[in-house]
Amino acid sequence: MTKQTLLQMAYNAVEDKKAEDIVVLNMEGISLLAxxxxxxxxxxxxxxxxxxxxxxxxxxxxxxxxxxxxxxDSxxxxxxxxxxxxxHVFHKDERDYYNLERLWREAPTMEI
Known part of the structure; x- marks a missing residue:
């Protein structure tokens, strides 16, 4: 499975469950994690x-x-x-608090 296919699969899964404020950060060359x-x-x-x-x-x-x-569990x-x-699936309050988009602001966002 290509990484783009994997990304699309994950995006579809969260969208199907009515996740809100979906953002994709392109971490290539920025993080070794993913x-x-x-x-x-x-x-x-x-x-x-x-x-x-x-x-x-x-x-x-x-x-x-x-x-x-x-x-x-939490x-x-x-x-x-x-x-x-x-x-990263956040509860509303934690999303605002941790603000990963700001933390990784050098990562470009992507449209899916």
């Missing part, structure tokens, strides 16, 4: 978990390994590492 960060917001703990679960399930169905999932900021793409 080529893309997909950042999105859920309005409740339950929705944040549903969004992350959708990414995990779609990744498995596509035959892609999920490398790591962090923060699932449902405030769930990180799903699917290789070249790291998906």
């Amino acid at each position: 080529d893309y960060f997909l950042i999105c917001t859920g309005n409740s703990d339950r929705q944040v978990q549903a969004i992350a679960r959708a990414v995990i399930e779609q990744s498995h169905e596509a035959g892609n390994e999920v490398k790591s999932v962090e923060g699932f 449902a405030r900021w769930i990180l799903v590492d699917i290789g070249d793409v790291v998906v």
